[in-house]
Each structure stands twice: as structure tokens, then as C-alpha cells.
Amino acid sequence: MRFITLLVPILLAIAIAACSGIETRPAPIDTFAAGDYKYYKWRSDPLPNPDNSKDPMYVMDPILRNAVDAELAEKGYVLDPGRAQFTVDYIFATGLRMGELSSEASNITPYPSVNPNRQINQAVVDNAYALGGVKETANIALQFNDSVTRKEVWHVIITKIVENVNKVDKTELRSSLKKGVKDALSTLPPAD
Incomplete structure (x- = not known):
């Protein structure tokens, strides 16, 4: 029994850490891998x-560049403008994302069913308000282009829901970007 009471908080902490709100959508890596870039x-x-x-x-630019440089260096890629085989660039844009649909965020369902407790649950109502609104997102698209042909060889999009639009916390931004870039570049093959 004591083992279970110790295991539950550990698993809960891991689950909360995994839900960072960062989503990455990488493109297929085949073209980049075929280029044998270093x-x-x-x-x-x-x-x-x-x-x-x-x-x-302006706050994000140096933090993002440092995170990308560190992650690429860890994979064996070398930042050398004189011998560059590919270029790295990014596009930053804010976006909006709708929350949960009201039918999914409440205990009222459009489908006929048996629901023995029809009283309003305040927690469900609060969740409907919290999840139902429009959320602002920060979107970064990292794009890798071949230096000779200037054609795109790979890209990845990193999206994070912005918690506080009016305040930029450098420490939180650095942590989020580092995690987002690490996840985004995880599919990149190591340099030879």
C-alpha cells in the first residue's frame, strides 16, 4: 500500500510535466536526410x-536562435556561414484557437441518453467557461532551405498557447522555447 501512495504522486508529476501545452508538427524528413547536410x-x-x-x-529572437543553435550542435551540425550547406530561418506569428465545443465541455449532450443526475454541477460550468473561449497562440515555423537551390528541404511548426498575453516572462519563454525546439528537432537525423 505504501508503494502505491508513493507511486501516485510521482506519476501525477510526470503527467503534469508532459502536458506543457507545446505542439510540434514536423514535415517529412526524407528530403533533408537525403541532402547529407552538416x-x-x-x-x-x-x-x-x-x-x-x-x-x-524582439525578446524571442535571441532566445530562439540560441536554442536552435544548441540543439543543432548537439546533433553534430556546425554553424559555419562560409561552408553552409543549408540555411535556417523562422517565421513568428500569433494565432487564435477556439476552445472546446460547448457540447464537449458540459454535461448536456445533444444525443438522447439516460442521465440520472440533471442538477447543474458548478465545476462543469466553470470548465465550460475556461475551455470554451478563444485562446491566443504563439506559432513559430522553423524552415530549412538548401543553400544552393534555395528550396525548402524541411520545416516544423511549433505552437504554444499563450498564458498571459500582456506579460512576456523571459524565464518561461526560454524554458518553453528550449523544450519546443528540442521536440521540434527530435526527428532531425544526426550530422555525419
């Missing part, structure tokens, strides 16, 4: 931020 460069220069703007784009 060296890369960034397609665009880092964004200058002389006024220390708190705009999410």
Missing part, C-alpha cells in the same frame, strides 16, 4: 534591439 547558417541576421523593446518578437 554545415548551416542563419538566413537572416539577428533582430537589433537597441531600445530594449519588450515586444515578444
